[in-house]
Amino acid sequence: MFPQERERELFDSLKQSEIANVVTKGLNPNVRMKDSGIFWVPQIPSHWKTTKLKHILVKLYREKSEDAELLVCSNKGKVIKKGDTKMGLVADNNDIYQGVCKGDLLIHGMDTWHGAIAISDYDGMCTPVVHVCDSNQNKKFVAFYLQFMALSKVFKLISNGVRQNTSDFRSWDKVGAIPIMLPPLEEQQAIVDYIEAKLSKIDSCMADLQTEIDYLKEFKQRLISDVVTGQICVAKPQKGEQQ
Structure with a gap:
């Protein structure tokens, strides 16, 4: 090295x-x-409040346009255009995909543990395993907080994955139950x-x-x-x- x-x-x-x-x-x-x-952050500033994601996030179900470009919520904490990259799986039928608008918060239901949480800079479409969200709070702050949970391996502690080195947050109810300090x-x-x-x-x-x-x-x-x-x-x- x-x-x-x-x-x-x-x-x-x-x-x-x-x-x-x-x-x-x-x-x-x-x-x-x-x-x-909250066990992973025992102390917070006294003027902050504690709540759950279900109280500040809204899961969206957007229609996609006919020419929507496929987007990938990567484990680098970025939303990228699929293009010719090998990242992410491609479905045989585009009907399963959901729409994404620039500024949406994307939370990958299976790669949450790896930091696949990001704000999209693009309009397009993505796999249904990704939760596409809006919020009445600062979405970038929420994304940074969830990325902190991933880096601290909290998601792996609070979830059982379906395969080694995963966390299973495909259930929106499970995502909604995650505590956050605001x-x-x-x-x-x-x-x-x-x-x-x-x-x-x-x-x-x-x-x-x-x-x-x-x-x-x-x-x-x-x-x-x-x-x-x-x-x-x-x-x-x-x-x-x-x-």
């Missing part, structure tokens, strides 16, 4: 810790705390702005590291190729030979 790859892992951990810290404690380090009644709307937006600014800086550093990693890997492969094809001589000079 190149040192840059280790640095990239550290940056990835930093992203996770930034999200976890502010979606559970807010931005004020001196805020008064109270018991939350700051006031204005504070939710401030937290979202803070997280997005932090992640943008970290992603920029990670992109620079990836460029270095790609260059080093290419250089390594080129060096190996030059050695095995004899373009670089690695034999030790014999005694009396000029080095």
Whole structure:
């Protein structure tokens, strides 16, 4: 492993810790705390309230357009266009798919544990195993909170998957029963702005590291190729030979 790859892992951990810290404690380090009644976040700011997702999310059943593009709610916490990628399964019949509008919150019922929760930047359609939601709260804050649960492996603790390394939240009732801690709307937006600014800086550093990693890997492969094809001589000079 190149040192840059280790640095990239550290940056990835930093992203996770930034999200976890502010979606559970807010931005004020001196805020008064109270018991939350939720085992994975025992203490929350005293002015936050605890509720359940069913009280703040509405599951949508959107019609899809004839030319709707297939979208995938990926485990990277992003909604991407299926296109020619191998991500996600494709059904034989488009009739099973549901519509998605830009700004919808998508929660994957089977890959929840892996962080497949995101706000869509596109109109399109997706598989029915994904819950397409609207909310009277800040949907980005809700998405960051649910991603924190995934990163903290909470979903795997509170759900039995149908196969190894899964969580089964295909049931909307089960999703609705998940507790969430909510700051006031204005504070939710401030937290979202803070997280997005932090992640943008970290992603920029990670992109620079990836460029270095790609260059080093290419250089390594080129060096190996030059050695095995004899373009670089690695034999030790014999005694009396000029080095």
